[in-house]
Amino acid sequence: MSELPSLHVRVWRGTPEAGDYAAYEVPRYESQTVLDVVSWIQQHLDGALAYRYACRVGMCGSCAMTVNGVPRWTCRTHVGKVAEDGNLEIGPLANFPVIRDLAVDMDPFFEKWVKAGGVFHAGATRDDPVAEIDPAAETRQIADAGIECINCAVCYAACDTVAGNPDYLGPAALNRAWTLLNDAKDTGRAAILEAVTGDGGCHSCHTMGSCAAHCPNGLNPLESIAGLKRAAARSFFGKGS
């Protein structure tokens, strides 16, 4: 068993109607992640604890939670880096409706991806030849900078504009729109610009940068949103659609 002092963990338990933090003692191990802690509680102390995870290696974007007040991907967050004097407070992601305990309803998040024009606008069929894309092209490199998003919603939970404006599309959806806008195969440029410049679009961003500060994959949605604002301005002044 562990030689290290145990962790004092507070986990949010409850339903949308009512809930509170419950305290648990969890053994401390080397290289332990926050997801390991949550899983240990669920396996050894309280089988009814609801939470969500899948890949455990930072690819699926399922396991994001609020850890000591900061949204994080828990599978790749080491306890040693975030525990404060052996204390961990783990809650559901902010800015989401809670389903139960640590599981939140992601529907509003993904609905906004669609609303931001985030569905690929195909211009060719399977009968057409495969489009040639130059990896060195400037637009391709811009798109590449944003496509590693794993939909974990950490940026959405970190964003105070999302908290204050329920209509705001949020950093992830706008980042997705920006990557499509720079994708040579996407034919929906006008539709995307219209989608991201309406109410709750890119101009609602207050440039706080919490999305970029907390993105676990090191993406920069703030840069993408600034790009959308520039594209919208160019379009407005007739410098390209």
Next chain:
Amino acid sequence: MIRPHRRHPLWFAFILHRVSGLALALFLPAHFLMLGSVLEGAAALDAGLAWTDNLLAKIAEFGLVFLLAVHLFGGLRLMALEFLPWSPAQKTMAAASVALAVLVSGGFFLQAV
């Protein structure tokens, strides 16, 4: 208490821009009141200006110049962010806008006292 997810330079730049803008908006009526006093003659304006001729008022004016400068330079940073090609040096630019504001307001204060 600033929540943990907000503790990063660009959020502080955001709140500084908001608070400075709000404080300047609150100051404006006093500014217009003082300027408006000239309508009652030079003596009325001079009396108002004489009231500001003490160290406490100079310190307050230093704060005011800092707010004005930090809002100006912070606003230029935001306009550059939104209209110029992206620069990854956003934190540096936010820090530079505060540094320039300190320089301007500090220069004002040294000259005023």
